Amino acid sequence: MSSKVAHVRLPEAEYKFIDEAIENGYFLSRTDFIKSAVRLQIHETSKRVLADLKKKRRKKISLAKLLKSAKKSRKAVYKEIWS
């Protein structure tokens, strides 16, 4: 996966906090801390978007129908990849 560099200006206190978290062994480096924070925000944002979708949804399908449709997807993906 390709990557890009992002320059971020942080307040002194946050920078200090990151260094302390590293010193205490919670993160390997500043890069590790920032990458982890970005991943978490992306995850939380996608969770919020999907939660909004759940709220707006009018009707749910039964578990039996859901499993049936999951099986259909499994068959289709298998066919696409392995046949």
Place this chain on the structure above:
Amino acid sequence: MELIKGYLDSNIFLIFLEEDISNSELVIEAANEGLFIPVVSFHTFKEVMHNLKSRYSKDTASWMRTLIWTIKGLHIVRKEEIDEIGDKYQDLVDDKDDLPHVNAYFASRCNYFVTTNRRLAQMKIKDKINFISPKHFLIELNLESLDKKDEI
């Protein structure tokens, strides 16, 4: 202490989206809190995308894909790893389309195969794989679970 490795079946993510709250959702949260090592395969992504594109939209499928690949410490089993195991377990599964997931479980040396699919857990392969429902997986992790029908 070594963390438990749990292979998450595609239906865990589909139920997470379908139910307002579910044990499947709590399993995903537990993974994100680093309470076990979550494992999926490239098949999982493809199946979830295929399913959500057909029932919802491309956008919804993309958000779900993003949610999955940003789960903390996620291990994704690649096609080459599935290929390496080949047909070794073919006779133990009823449907050959379940085989890539069975192989991914073994390739990543998982402790549990978390699924809501009871049919899968009744095949001959059950003697070699620890199939577990989301509810019982939470119990295994010493976490609170919900009393939901079919332990989803």
